[in-house]
Amino acid sequence: MLAIQVTGLTKTFHTKQKAAGLGASVHSLFRPEYKTVEAVRGLSFEMESGELLGFIGPNGAGKSTTIKILTGILFPSGGEATVLGYVPWKQRQKLAYHIGTVFGQRPQLWYHLPAIDTLTLFGKIYEMDDRETRHRIAELAEAFEITDLLETPVRKLSLGQRMRCEVAASLLHKPKLLLLDEPSIGLDVVAKQHIRDVLREMAKQENVGVLLTSHDAGDLEALCKRVIIINHGQIVYEDKVSTLKRSFLTSKLVEVRYAEQVPIDFQIEGTETLKVAKERYGAKLRFDTRTTPVEKVMVALSAAGTLMDITVSDPPLEEVIAAIYKQGASPFP
Amino acid sequence: MKKYLAVFKINLLNSLAYPAELVTRSAMILLFMWVFFQLWHITFAAAGSDTINRLTLRDTMWYLLLAETLELGRPRLARVVSEQVKDGSIAYLLNKPYNFLLYQLSSGLGESLPRMGMLFILGGALVWVMAGPPPDLVNWPLALVALAGAWLLHFCVNSLIGLSAFTVEEVAPFEWIYQKLVFILGGMLIPLDFYPAWLQTIARSLPFAYMMYGPARLFVLPDMQLFIQILTGQLFWFAILGGLLLLVFSRGMKRLAINGG
Numbered sequence: 048m049l050a051i052q053v054t055g056l057t058k059t060f061h062t063k064q065k066a067a068g069l070g071a072s073v074h075s076l077f078r079p080e081y082k083t084v085e086a087v088r089g090l091s092f093e094m095e096s097g098e099l100l101g102f103i104g105p106n107g108a109g110k111s112t113t114i115k116i117l118t119g120i121l122f123p124s125g126g127e128a129t130v131l132g133y134v135p136w137k138q139r140q141k142l143a144y145h146i147g148t149v150f151g152q153r154p155q156l157w158y159h160l161p162a163i164d165t166l167t168l169f170g171k172i173y174e175m176d177d178r179e180t181r182h183r184i185a186e187l188a189e190a191f192e193i194t195d196l197l198e199t200p201v202r203k204l205s206l207g208q209r210m211r212c213e214v215a216a217s218l219l220h221k222p223k224l225l226l227l228d229e230p231s232i233g234l235d236v237v238a239k240q241h242i243r244d245v246l247r248e249m250a251k252q253e254n255v256g257v258l259l260t261s262h263d264a265g266d267l268e269a270l271c272k273r274v275i276i277i278n279h280g281q282i283v284y285e286d287k288v289s290t291l292k293r294s295f296l297t298s299k300l301v302e303v304r305y306a307e308q309v310p311i312d313f314q315i316e317g318t319e320t321l322k323v324a325k326e327r328y329g330a331k332l333r334f335d336t337r338t339t340p341v342e343k344v345m346v347a348l349s350a351a352g353t354l355m356d357i358t359v360s361d362p363p364l365e366e367v368i369a370a371i372y373k374q375g376a377s378p379f380p
Numbered sequence: 381m382k383k384y385l386a387v388f389k390i391n392l393l394n395s396l397a398y399p400a401e402l403v404t405r406s407a408m409i410l411l412f413m414w415v416f417f418q419l420w421h422i423t424f425a426a427a428g429s430d431t432i433n434r435l436t437l438r439d440t441m442w443y444l445l446l447a448e449t450l451e452l453g454r455p456r457l458a459r460v461v462s463e464q465v466k467d468g469s470i471a472y473l474l475n476k477p478y479n480f481l482l483y484q485l486s487s488g489l490g491e492s493l494p495r496m497g498m499l500f501i502l503g504g505a506l507v508w509v510m511a512g513p514p515p516d517l518v519n520w521p522l523a524l525v526a527l528a529g530a531w532l533l534h535f536c537v538n539s540l541i542g543l544s545a546f547t548v549e550e551v552a553p554f555e556w557i558y559q560k561l562v563f564i565l566g567g568m569l570i571p572l573d574f575y576p577a578w579l580q581t582i583a584r585s586l587p588f589a590y591m592m593y594g595p596a597r598l599f600v601l602p603d604m605q606l607f608i609q610i611l612t613g614q615l616f617w618f619a620i621l622g623g624l625l626l627l628v629f630s631r632g633m634k635r636l637a638i639n640g641g
Binding site (some may be wrong): 083115118119120121122136139141144146150153155158160164165167168169171172173174200231320369 | 390467633
């Protein structure tokens with residue numbers, strides 16, 4: 048079953064324009080000029096129920112606008128969409144019982160009250176009975192490790208703690224679909240990792256579909272199987288995260304550490320030395336898998352000295368996305 | 381209905397989260413009542429009579445106290461809703477399974493009640509000392525009913541102004557105009573009874589009198605005929621303003637543009 052089906056979705060905003068200065072202000076009072084911004088331009092995509100789909104793009108690409116249309120908050124200017132079988136902007140309240148949302152930049156927890164108060168309120172709003180709410184809160188509190196934080200006023204929590212409570216709150220009513228708009232914004236690495244792990248676990252356990260927008264390629268790599276990249280309101284790439292990596296991540300990064308010091312001009316054939324560690328016990332290299340097989344590099348590296356440690360990794364997804372952006376909206380394999 | 385009760389409750393808790401702030405903010409009514417007392421004390425002395433159009437100084441002061449309690453204690457919904465539209469937090473309020481207007485109503489009530497209570501207690505204590513004891517307890521029920529009606533009308537007008545933020549960017553001017561109309565035509569600064577007859581007629585045919593004068597006047601000089609008149613007026617204006625609110629909300633939703641992309 049499809050959780051989301053979007054066909055030819057468009058959204059146009061008309062914003063008032065005003066040049067600088069008093070004269071222009073007076074002028075705009077009598078003859079306002081409007082600028083048309085096409086935030087979403089003919090977007091079409093589908094999402095299976097229980098799927099983890101990443102939705103990424105630069106600022107102003109139309110990600111949040113799309114999410115807001117899919118939750119029923121914004122009316123589209125054109126096109127069609129169904130979410131869990133509902134037309135969001137016509138059946139907003141009915142749909143609301145089945146979806147959870149987190150807008151990373153906007154807290155939904157009551158700032159001056161402990162999180163437990165907001166959770167209890169949500170229980171009532173989603174018409175859960177009190178026992179069910181209590182049970183569910185305990186369950187989520189354990190999963191997100193927030194049991195000890197529930198009684199503390201939200202304003203006294205760290206951002207990471209607060210976000211864990213936010214995500215837990217969005218899962219309270221057991222939604223079938225979770226729409227996450229920048230859930231990891233501003234979090235440190237550990238906090239991000241924690242949220243990702245729990246989300247992945249919960250999604251699997253409860254078969255919740257997750258549509259995630261993010262700037263952070265790490266969110267995508269950790270959570271999503273499939274990715275849609277949008278720019279200027281249009282889809283520029285849509286495929287599996289693994290395919291994305293295979294077709295665009297043709298280079299590998301290698302970090303090595305040796306038992307003895309390496310020469311300052313450390314070189315391995317077929318690779319580019321990015322950096323030799325300060326104490327010269329290790330180095331960081333990059334190579335292209337199309338010209339240099341991984342195996343060959345490994346052999347050469349181990350021949351260069353007594354290996355203590357070695358890590359091979361893909362370059363961060365940001366680089367891939369940047370490469371795609373550079374190519375604009377041209378089609379991709 | 382349970383969910384709206386829960387919304388009311390959490391707002392109540394939220395306004396009580398900082399009791400010191402609640403008391404301090406409400407304390408400004410002391411200044412207002414003191415100034416009013418000086419003003420009307422001199423006015424009554426100059427008039428050389430104990431009553432002006434049936435109202436004594438004590439009546440006038442308790443009238444003004446109730447009017448000020450309502451004015452200072454009613455939720456600032458116009459500003460709240462327009463802020464929610466401007467900063468985008470309305471996204472969270474609209475994607476929950478409840479009626480948005482009923483949500484605002486119960487949340488406004490939860491915010492308003494503790495404030496009105498505190499204003500009335502503090503201001504009332506001062507008025508009692510300066511002008512004499514409060515009106516007879518039998519006056520209270522009628523005034524309370526009219527007060528609830530007035531609060532509802534304020535809710536409608538405020539929400540209408542707030543929702544206009546869906547289409548216009550700044551609602552403060554509308555709020556300013558509305559507040560001044562309530563001041564003058566609602567009888568908040570001066571009881572309508574003190575106005576010339578023609579101005580009273582105009583005021584009574586507008587909604588503002590039912591939003592302020594009605595409950596305040598019933599509080600100090602109750603009268604069954606006036607009560608029925610006020611209640612009918614409130615119902616009439618509630619039907620018009622409430623209907624308009626529903627219309628504006630459903631049309632506004634189609635035009636909503638949320639900031640912060």
